[in-house]
Amino acid sequence: MKKLILGVAVTAIAASFSPVSAAEKSRDEWKAEYVRPSSVPHPADNPYTVEKAKLGETLFFDPRLSGANHISCGTCHNPSFAWGDGLPTGFGHGMVRLGRKTPTILNLAWSELLMWDDRFESLEEQALGPIAADVEMNQDLDELVTELQAIPEYRTLFNVAFPNEGISIENLAKAIATYERTVVSAVAPFDSWIAGDELAISEAAKRGFDLYNGKANCTACHSGWNFTDDSFHDIGLPDDDNGRGDILPEIEAMAHAFKTPTLRNVELRGPYMHDGSLADLLAVINHYDEDGVKRPSLSSDMKPLNLTQAEKIDLIFFLATLTSRDDPVPLPVLPNGKSMVVTKLKVQE
Amino acid sequence: MRANAGVAIAATLLFAAGTAQAETFTVTQQGKQFDIKEISLAVGDSITFTNADEYTHNIYSKSKVQKFNLGKQEPGASDAITFDNAGKVKVRCAIHPKMKLKVTVQ
Ligand SMILES: [Cu+2]
Numbered sequence: 159m160k161k162l163i164l165g166v167a168v169t170a171i172a173a174s175f176s177p178v179s180a181a182e183k184s185r186d187e188w189k190a191e192y193v194r195p196s197s198v199p200h201p202a203d204n205p206y207t208v209e210k211a212k213l214g215e216t217l218f219f220d221p222r223l224s225g226a227n228h229i230s231c232g233t234c235h236n237p238s239f240a241w242g243d244g245l246p247t248g249f250g251h252g253m254v255r256l257g258r259k260t261p262t263i264l265n266l267a268w269s270e271l272l273m274w275d276d277r278f279e280s281l282e283e284q285a286l287g288p289i290a291a292d293v294e295m296n297q298d299l300d301e302l303v304t305e306l307q308a309i310p311e312y313r314t315l316f317n318v319a320f321p322n323e324g325i326s327i328e329n330l331a332k333a334i335a336t337y338e339r340t341v342v343s344a345v346a347p348f349d350s351w352i353a354g355d356e357l358a359i360s361e362a363a364k365r366g367f368d369l370y371n372g373k374a375n376c377t378a379c380h381s382g383w384n385f386t387d388d389s390f391h392d393i394g395l396p397d398d399d400n401g402r403g404d405i406l407p408e409i410e411a412m413a414h415a416f417k418t419p420t421l422r423n424v425e426l427r428g429p430y431m432h433d434g435s436l437a438d439l440l441a442v443i444n445h446y447d448e449d450g451v452k453r454p455s456l457s458s459d460m461k462p463l464n465l466t467q468a469e470k471i472d473l474i475f476f477l478a479t480l481t482s483r484d485d486p487v488p489l490p491v492l493p494n495g496k497s498m499v500v501t502k503l504k505v506q507e
Numbered sequence: 508m509r510a511n512a513g514v515a516i517a518a519t520l521l522f523a524a525g526t527a528q529a530e531t532f533t534v535t536q537q538g539k540q541f542d543i544k545e546i547s548l549a550v551g552d553s554i555t556f557t558n559a560d561e562y563t564h565n566i567y568s569k570s571k572v573q574k575f576n577l578g579k580q581e582p583g584a585s586d587a588i589t590f591d592n593a594g595k596v597k598v599r600c601a602i603h604p605k606m607k608l609k610v611t612v613q
Binding site: 391 | 539561562563565567576578579581601602603604605
């Protein structure tokens with residue numbers, strides 16, 4: 159009974175106001191929704207170990223994971239470009255241009271569904287995709303195991319990370335996934351502000367935060383500390399990529415729907431969107447201001463915003479506070495495998 | 508003869524009880540979540556999905572036991588679905604895949 163009354167009340171509110179007015183929360187109430195988590199979640203069937211993460215890091219940056227031995231995961235997911243490639247859409251095996259922009263791999267430990275269209279349900283499942291894909295790394299997975307087995311240091315690294323199991327495709331995927339979960343954006347000025355330091359961000363950025371949660375309605379989709387609802391929306395971009403509509407063709411709302419990306423370090427990640435079609439953050443905000451292509455799948459949270467030029471600039475100032483002061487990412491020294499000639503000679507002696 | 512009548516009466520009772528029992532449950536969507544994670548039903552029971560959220564949802568299932576798609580559900584809308592087959596039905600929202608409901612139909 160109580161539930162029924164509550165349901166009716168909420169429905170009445172929802173019907174008489176737009177979602178924007180439902181946001182009549184104070185700045186402090188909104189701030190409470192953006193607190194960083196204190197630890198990284200790892201799944202029970204692939205728990206964190208230092209050895210696994212170390213092996214995963216080595217594999218992530220090793221170009222020998224590709225068929226032609228020259229493309230690593232890090233070629234496209236480059237830490238210098240906030241774990242993307244800075245291109246509208248990247249290039250894979252044989253310099254083939256890819257159909258979609260390389261997304262960042264930041265903060266994926268919190269993400270359940272992966273890819274722009276949700277093709278994979280875990281990082282373990284995903285890791286093997288690009289290795290085998292002919293347009294990306296074009297590597298035969300069985301051959302990869304043989305190649306790795308020929309490199310003694312990899313045998314050791316796998317044996318340490320997976321005692322009594324050693325080198326296998328499943329373990330390779332588990333190690334890469336464990337490493338990817340450690341790729342987390344560090345504390346940004348925004349986090350310092352949330353934690354109570356009023357001087358950490360500018361007044362313009364604070365106004366931008368109010369707009370983000372209010373008039374501009376960005377929080378309808380880019381919600382919480384990681385600035386994503388891990389959901390799929392058609393935001394009305396004009397290209398003809400059908401996104402998640404190809405995975406769930408029977409559901410109209412999924413046509414042209416893509417995964418909401420995190421906005422952490424977004425300033426470093428242009429050009430933007432799955433097709434890399436928007437050059438900078440002003441172009442992004444202008445897109446939202448106009449609300450995109452009208453079609454049945456267009457998200458109901460896309461509405462004309464009528465932002466002033468000053469408001470657009472405040473929003474950009476706010477987005478820039480999400481850039482973290484990360485430590486430089488040291489590149490791992492890869493098992494070389496070639497110094498073996500000397501070792502072999504020694505054995506023969 | 509007698510025995511046969513007994514069976515017939517029992518069967519009728521069972522049948523009557525079966526239909527009388529068909530119940531309708533309500534599952535509410537709020538804050539991009541279902542208010543419950545699991546529910547057990549009898550064959551023939553229904554669930555009314557009520558969107559008490561500020562956001563549009565799209566509830567569907569691709570389960571073998573029962574496939575359905577309620578389509579876009581705007582804030583305030585309700586739609587009911589009857590579960591006709593026994594088994595487990597995984598219900599999701601297409602827009603917000605973190606919204607999950609396990610329906611066990613017995
Ligand atoms: Cu939903």
